[in-house]
Amino acid sequence: MNSETLQATLAMSAPRTPVPPSRLPAVGTTIFTVMSALATETGAVNLGQGFPDFHCDPALLDAVDRAMRGGANQYAPMAGLASLREVMAAKIEAEHGRRYDPNTEITITAGATQAILTALIAVVQPGDEVIVLEPCYDSYVPGIVMAGGTPVRVPLVPGSFRPDFGRIAAALSPRTRAIIVNSPHNPSATVWTREEMLQLQALLAPTEAIVISDEVYEHMAFDGAHESASRFEELAARSFVVSSFGKTLHVTGWKVGTVVAPAALMAEFRKVHQFNVFSVNTPMQQGLADYLKDPAPYRGLPAFYRQKREFFRAGLAGSRLRLLPCEGTYFQCVDISAVSDLSEADFCQWLARTHGVAAIPMSAFYGDGFDQHVVRFCFAKKEETLSAALERLQRL
Numbered sequence: 001m002n003s004e005t006l007q008a009t010l011a012m013s014a015p016r017t018p019v020p021p022s023r024l025p026a027v028g029t030t031i032f033t034v035m036s037a038l039a040t041e042t043g044a045v046n047l048g049q050g051f052p053d054f055h056c057d058p059a060l061l062d063a064v065d066r067a068m069r070g071g072a073n074q075y076a077p078m079a080g081l082a083s084l085r086e087v088m089a090a091k092i093e094a095e096h097g098r099r100y101d102p103n104t105e106i107t108i109t110a111g112a113t114q115a116i117l118t119a120l121i122a123v124v125q126p127g128d129e130v131i132v133l134e135p136c137y138d139s140y141v142p143g144i145v146m147a148g149g150t151p152v153r154v155p156l157v158p159g160s161f162r163p164d165f166g167r168i169a170a171a172l173s174p175r176t177r178a179i180i181v182n183s184p185h186n187p188s189a190t191v192w193t194r195e196e197m198l199q200l201q202a203l204l205a206p207t208e209a210i211v212i213s214d215e216v217y218e219h220m221a222f223d224g225a226h227e228s229a230s231r232f233e234e235l236a237a238r239s240f241v242v243s244s245f246g247k248t249l250h251v252t253g254w255k256v257g258t259v260v261a262p263a264a265l266m267a268e269f270r271k272v273h274q275f276n277v278f279s280v281n282t283p284m285q286q287g288l289a290d291y292l293k294d295p296a297p298y299r300g301l302p303a304f305y306r307q308k309r310e311f312f313r314a315g316l317a318g319s320r321l322r323l324l325p326c327e328g329t330y331f332q333c334v335d336i337s338a339v340s341d342l343s344e345a346d347f348c349q350w351l352a353r354t355h356g357v358a359a360i361p362m363s364a365f366y367g368d369g370f371d372q373h374v375v376r377f378c379f380a381k382k383e384e385t386l387s388a389a390l391e392r393l394q395r396l
Helices: 003-012 031-042 058-069 082-096 112-123 140-146 165-171 194-204 245-249 263-276 282-291 301-316 344-355 383-393
Strands: 106-109 129-134 150-155 176-182 210-214 239-244 257-260 331-335 374-378
Touching: 031 344, 058 282, 082 106, 082 257, 082 282, 106 112, 106 263, 112 140, 112 176, 112 210, 112 239, 112 257, 112 263, 129 140, 129 165, 140 150, 150 165, 165 194, 239 245, 245 257, 245 282, 257 263, 301 331, 301 383, 344 374
Parallel strands: 129 150, 129 176, 176 210, 210 239
Antiparallel strands: 106 257, 239 257, 331 374
16 A cells, blocks of 8 residues: 555544543442532522532632732642641641641642542552442542452441441451541431440451541531541541541632641652642642631531521421431431432432422432432522522422
8 A cells, every 4th residue: 555545544534542441430420410410401409519609708718819919829838838737737636636747747638539539549459448338428439449449338327327337347357448437427417426436446446447537527517526536546546537628618619628647647648649639729728827827717617507507407397308317517318208209319300300409319329329218408508599499399
């Protein structure tokens, strides 16, 4: 074949895109994206995806603006600005009684999801098992798989969503590398008690399991103190504790979080962090460091969200939706059994299309789609948003 013929043949051929095997063949579009798109399509009030529709404190914006205009616009240190790490060390010590070394035990991350994934990549080897307690946030299992581990799914007690320590004990094996715990819990809004944290500590004491403690809703515990893993000597010694400025300060789009851990674990964490993120945006860090010198904003958060919880629950009290307990987070779960025989997923489609309110099916947080006729609403919304949704939900 001469060169002219070859060029003509190539010109007639469609460009070919090589498609390698998927790292996540079972993963599609998340339920949050699906329901938010449906809310936009139908004009439904979006109580599905978990973010506020109100603004943060203008003083926080002013702090970031000062940082930008003051020249804090180049790379931050890999571990985060020293000023923010020092503020976080003081905050955790005041809140939970444990002092983390800001130089070796605290890292600023690009949000909590990145922190959890980085922790998994840092400690999980191929063949290792990681226990997840279902229902669980949808990034956990893909993160385990991407780290080369095997997820071991253990259900929380249906209905109450409390930890079942008998089943957790049965799931532990010599291959268990880590367990991911989440309190206050998304999606169920349960908060682990001190006794439950002590049970976890005792259960793990003879093992080599590491704890990844997702505490992004730490300042949204309504009926008692949030029991951080950092409060417990033996748990803290084996834990990555993850928190989120986005959740705490109503700036989820900034994607800034924190992880604390003993120095030996943090050293491994930073080895991964420096190559998948390196550092987090500098002006946000500087603004947060300045703003958080005053603890009032986060110490006032439980009362702020308790008022929204009570407003939303009062509005649903006369409806046919049965309220489940809401001990923390900004989520309210309801049993839909008295309203519909539809599956949770079909009910959420019907609710958005027919009654103009978007919710999330609890089944989306289970690997096997376990259906309990429970759906989740987010009440981190302006009062007028909640009022519009309640007016529609009261007609069910």
